[in-house]
Amino acid sequence: MxxxxxxxxxxxxxxxxxxxxxxxxxxxxxxxxxxxxxxxxxxxxxxxxxxxxxxxxxxxxxxxxxxxxxxxxxxxxxxxxxxxxxxxxxxxxxxxxxxxxxxxxxxxxxxxxxxxxxxxxxxxxxxxxxxxxxxxxxxxxxxxxxxxxxxxxxxxxxxxxxxxxxxxxxxxxxxxxxxxxxxxxxxxxxxxxxxxxxxxxxxxxxxxxxxxxxxxxxxxxxxxxxxxxxxxxxxxxxxxARLESGRTRLAPTQFEVRELIEECVELVRPRAAERHITIHVQGARHATEADRNKIKQVLLNLLTNAIKYNREGGTITCAVETSAEATDRCPPDHLLISVADSGVGMSEEEQSHIFEKFYRAPTVASDVGGTGLGLAIARCIVEAHECQMGFTSEQGVGTTFYFTLPAVETHIEHDKHLPGSAELTSTPED
Ligand SMILES: Nc1ncnc2c1ncn2[C@@H]1O[C@H](COP(=O)(O)OP(=O)(O)O)[C@@H](O)[C@H]1O
Ligand SMILES: [Mg+2]
CATH class of the missing domain: 3.30.450.40 (GAF domain)
Incomplete structure (x- = not known):
């Protein structure tokens, strides 16, 4: 002065x-x-x-x-x-x-x-x-x-x-x-x-x-x-807070997972395009029975993370698959849904914390917005369905998050022009 x-x-x-x-x-x-x-x-x-x-x-x-x-x-x-x-x-x-x-x-x-x-x-x-x-x-x-x-x-x-x-x-x-x-x-x-x-x-x-x-x-x-x-x-x-206190009521319906994935991908596509990131969707049309809105929240979080923590011009592959036999990621009669990115990946130290509330990796936290609650919420939702969520990650190469959902053998009337049609044909239980 x-x-x-x-x-x-x-x-x-x-x-x-x-x-x-x-x-x-x-x-x-x-x-x-x-x-x-x-x-x-x-x-x-x-x-x-x-x-x-x-x-x-x-x-x-x-x-x-x-x-x-x-x-x-x-x-x-x-x-x-x-x-x-x-x-x-x-x-x-x-x-x-x-x-x-x-x-x-x-x-x-x-x-x-x-x-x-x-x-x-x-x-x-x-x-x-x-x-x-x-x-x-x-x-x-x-x-x-x-x-x-x-x-x-x-x-x-x-x-x-x-x-x-x-x-x-x-x-x-x-x-x-x-x-x-x-x-x-x-x-x-x-x-x-x-x-x-x-x-x-x-x-x-x-x-x-x-x-x-x-x-x-x-x-x-x-x-x-x-x-x-x-x-x-x-x-x-x-x-x-609702999920942790067990006050969340799930509203399960039968729906087709790939259709939900496509719906979520459309929602995040503009954000991906900003960073020139390509998103691929893979897998057949399998049905599950779960709370569609909650699973949508899980998918949206995984997809947004895959965009936020990706590199410019990177790729994301979102897949749904099923296997007759149990694997270490997926029990029998379940679907395995995965979101794989070609992003920054995580160190072992970071990997040990990512499901903790409020945790954000120090290297990325200052560059991109976030609350550090998304994955904690996602895992809670998956576990509330008595299913599992996991991930693999390699620093500088990329990360894959995956979770399971029960496979159901129901034929769902499918109308391509009505993205929400699965909800219309499902039977809500109370
Ligand atoms: N696909 C990913 N690639 C690399 N790091 C990730 C990925 N997803 C999550 N992370 C790390 O885990 C932290 C927690 O993720 P999340 O709970 O979704 O919170 P937020 O995205 O709000 O930071 C992120 O801050 C980031 O450090
Ligand atoms: Mg997040």
């Missing part, structure tokens, strides 16, 4: 810098489980954007009820541990108990100031801005910045920026705590917070009257993407 007086250009640059840092951090909230690294990033952004010397994060320690330094730009780990900060008789304590920011030009003159940090360390506190870190209306700690650079004065923007950062820090802390419990609800909340945090930061910026038009567009685009993500996530969560 330059030493100039306030001019509009500088304001824009600062606004731009703030926007970029805030968005960058809200995106990191998703990918980083390393709380320490994330909090350090937040502290860096805090001192840089508010033009101050030091920044610290203090959290309420549930055991002692006192505040403890969790991260600091200037205190060592030993110093942080040696100095508990009381709720009564400290500015940070006042902020947590009142849930409001505090800004003091001369901390030493303030009755609430806690002198021990300065006494124990080399720090000389002059001015101080501290804001609460709120989670669901409750303060769990404080983010504070100390000593505005000489010649600069505090602004309302400092308070707003620091509050946004404090909320992000609160989410990061909450995520880390929830992640330790690692049950489904905790993971779900963790995943939902990220798009929400990005939306919140975006809205705060949109409300500023001085925002340049091109930034407005970029922010709206971010908001659109994050809203998409939220919609996909919530739909997937619901599906999986």
């Amino acid at each position: 330059t030493q100039q007086q306030y001019v509009p250009l500088e304001q824009y640059e600062r606004l731009m810098a703030r926007y970029e840092r805030l968005i960058e951090i809200s995106q990191k909230l998703n990918s980083t489980l390393d709380l320490g690294a994330l909090l350090r990033r937040i502290l860096d952004a805090a001192t840089e954007l508010t033009e101050t010397e030091y920044a610290s994060i203090l959290l309420i320690d549930p055991a002692s009820g006192q505040l403890r330094f969790e991260a600091s730009s200037n205190l060592s780990r030993a110093e942080m541990e040696a100095i508990p900060v009381p709720l009564e008789g400290s500015l940070a304590g006042w902020v947590v108990t009142h849930g409001e920011p505090v800004l003091v030009e001369d901390a030493r003159q303030d009755q609430r100031w806690f002198p021990r940090v300065d006494k124990t360390t080399q720090l000389i506190t002059r001015s101080l801005l501290a804001v609460p870190m709120n989670v669901q209306g409750e303060s769990i700690g404080v983010l504070e910045v100390i000593n505005k650079h000489v010649g600069k004065s505090w602004t309302q923007e400092d308070v707003d920026t620091l509050s946004t950062l404090a909320n992000q820090a609160a989410i990061a802390v909450q995520n880390a705590r929830l992640f330790q419990q690692s049950d489904f609800i905790a993971e779900m909340v963790h995943e939902l917070r990220t798009p929400l945090a990005a939306l919140k930061a975006s809205i705060a910026l949109l409300l500023r009257p001085t925002l340049p038009e091109e930034m407005r567009e970029e922010i709206v685009r971010t908001m659109h993407d994050e809203t998409e993500r939220l919609t996909n996530l919530t739909n997937d969560f619901l599906d999986l």
Whole structure:
């Protein structure tokens, strides 16, 4: 930042810098489980954007009820541990108990100031801005910045920026705590917070009257993407939660598998064409009895994965086959449905995780969108039919996912002009 007086250009640059840092951090909230690294990033952004010397994060320690330094730009780990900060008789304590920011030009003159940090360390506190870190209306700690650079004065923007950062820090802390419990609800909340945090930061910026038009567009685009993500996530969560709790009722009908495959292939073909990927369908017209919509969901997920994790100009082969004898993939009287791609493949390490909820291979996760729930859902659906799903994969060569379905010997009236005709002729059971 330059030493100039306030001019509009500088304001824009600062606004731009703030926007970029805030968005960058809200995106990191998703990918980083390393709380320490994330909090350090937040502290860096805090001192840089508010033009101050030091920044610290203090959290309420549930055991002692006192505040403890969790991260600091200037205190060592030993110093942080040696100095508990009381709720009564400290500015940070006042902020947590009142849930409001505090800004003091001369901390030493303030009755609430806690002198021990300065006494124990080399720090000389002059001015101080501290804001609460709120989670669901409750303060769990404080983010504070100390000593505005000489010649600069505090602004309302400092308070707003620091509050946004404090909320992000609160989410990061909450995520880390929830992640330790690692049950489904905790993971779900963790995943939902990220798009929400990005939306919140975006809205705060949109409300500023001085925002340049091109930034407005970029922010709206971010908001659109994050809203998409939220919609996909919530739909997937619901599906999986229902499946896992056994509350999903299957509605089995008899239908022809190849016809369903062709229907799914038509749905994904435009996406495949974008990447010049060719899809082949193979196999005779075998019938099965299963929940057609659910199996459609499985096929669509496998096909979308085969497109997303394929190479430009690659191929996909989707096949249905039957064998009289049992194989290691398929018991007798079953159909084997497979989706083979010529894509990136997976390492052995990646292969051991892919059915885990929220798992996405680190090499691909940043390039293509996804929730990491698709395969967990697909396998649940197949297993709900008392069938199996498996895969083989070779890095750099490709991946084949396969699953089984019961073969039934029914003659299904087939009308090529009515893609959904199988449903019309089937007999739903209740
Ligand atoms: N056909 C494939 N080729 C390579 N990797 C795949 C394939 N399908 C799935 N994966 C890996 O498994 C992960 C989980 O897949 P999935 O549960 O469908 O979630 P998502 O597609 O939303 O990331 C993917 O992120 C990817 O890393
Ligand atoms: Mg997927």
